[in-house]
Amino acid sequence: xxxxxxxxxxxxxxxxxxxxxxxxxxxxxxxxxxxxxxxxxxxxxxxxxxxxxxxxxxxxxxxxxxxxxxxxxxxxxxxxxxxxxxxxxxxxxxxxxxxxxxxxxxxxxxxxxxxxxxxxxxxxxxxxxxxxxxxxxxxxxx
Amino acid sequence: xxxxxxxxxxxxxxxxxxxxxxxxxxxxxxxxxxxxxxxxxxxxxxxxxxxxxxxxxxxxxxxxxxxxxxxxxxxxxxxxxxxxxxxxxxxxxxxxxxxxxxxxxxxxxxxxxxxxxxxxxxxxxxxxxxxxxxxxxxxxxxxxxxxxxxxxxxxxxxxxxxxxxxxxxxxxxxxxxxxxxxxxxxxxxxxxxxxxxxxxxxxxxxxxxxxxxxxxxxxxxxxxxxxxxxxxxxxxxxxxxxxxxxxx
Numbered sequence: 001x002x003x004x005x006x007x008x009x010x011x012x013x014x015x016x017x018x019x020x021x022x023x024x025x026x027x028x029x030x031x032x033x034x035x036x037x038x039x040x041x042x043x044x045x046x047x048x049x050x051x052x053x054x055x056x057x058x059x060x061x062x063x064x065x066x067x068x069x070x071x072x073x074x075x076x077x078x079x080x081x082x083x084x085x086x087x088x089x090x091x092x093x094x095x096x097x098x099x100x101x102x103x104x105x106x107x108x109x110x111x112x113x114x115x116x117x118x119x120x121x122x123x124x125x126x127x128x129x130x131x132x133x134x135x136x137x138x139x140x141x142x
Numbered sequence: 143x144x145x146x147x148x149x150x151x152x153x154x155x156x157x158x159x160x161x162x163x164x165x166x167x168x169x170x171x172x173x174x175x176x177x178x179x180x181x182x183x184x185x186x187x188x189x190x191x192x193x194x195x196x197x198x199x200x201x202x203x204x205x206x207x208x209x210x211x212x213x214x215x216x217x218x219x220x221x222x223x224x225x226x227x228x229x230x231x232x233x234x235x236x237x238x239x240x241x242x243x244x245x246x247x248x249x250x251x252x253x254x255x256x257x258x259x260x261x262x263x264x265x266x267x268x269x270x271x272x273x274x275x276x277x278x279x280x281x282x283x284x285x286x287x288x289x290x291x292x293x294x295x296x297x298x299x300x301x302x303x304x305x306x307x308x309x310x311x312x313x314x315x316x317x318x319x320x321x322x323x324x325x326x327x328x329x330x331x332x333x334x335x336x337x338x339x340x341x342x343x344x345x346x347x348x349x350x351x352x353x354x355x356x357x358x359x360x361x362x363x364x365x366x367x368x369x370x371x372x373x374x375x376x377x378x379x380x381x382x383x384x385x386x387x388x389x390x
Binding site for chain 1: 264265323325326327356357358360361364367368
């Protein structure tokens, strides 16, 4: 019988934790949406030589509107959105939302050369190349 | 009719029309292009597809709910498009239902619009459009020299399943794929594929508004793109980057 109550207690605890997690997520979403912060679409491609990150930043007009910083082992991106998006083309996906700036944090591994990070901004896409310390070398065959 | 997909016809489908198909895929090219086409040609909804396999979502526009997978027409062209990323397990049933609908309505050709991911998309000003026809004679009929052919490779995702169904029934169909970003909405690629379609079907579609609103669309379609990429992963979309067998 005691085992049964233990199981019930565990289930109740799990439900409580899940509800708390959902509440935290909702709160975070509400705050972000209120501030007009939007997480951009991004992809990280890793190779033995480098890490390539691409980030889609539509409505960011100039490279000067992008702030890219390395801090405590993280790459932090912030970029201002130039204008409130208004769709003249009537589009089935249109939803009125307020967007002010993009923000995204990328954790960096230890084996990268921070001083050699390069970035370019082309057609609204930011491309960041981060070289790795351990580079491959050719092995001589005897 | 397929048991897993329910096709509800609100009005009769015009006979002998071309059927244009757009599902969320690489760069959302197909769905951006078809939704623009539907708006530009002021098409009306004549039916929809539903399934318990679809995610439990219902889009609404102008305070009215709509089925996510709809059939529309202007009397000459029929368009089937989906506003949601449909799950891989529904691909077979969707393909079968679409092709049955096409056969029932004596569709001339089934034309699938989409994107093909290219690594150097950032360097491309105007994306090229590739064609993959189910029959050789389609190329002779179309006679559009700007279209490039896909000589070797794999097609993956929902269009691969639809094409298989078209071939099984010996029907006519082709896929138009514009060079595109893989995981970012690409209205530029959608404009290219629409231009090719306009030339083939002699339509008067000005894609300028689509290009002018490119950045707005990219921002608005961000969430749908994210969900589509998740679906593409399970649809083995990376196969499209794989070289096929040399000897066949």
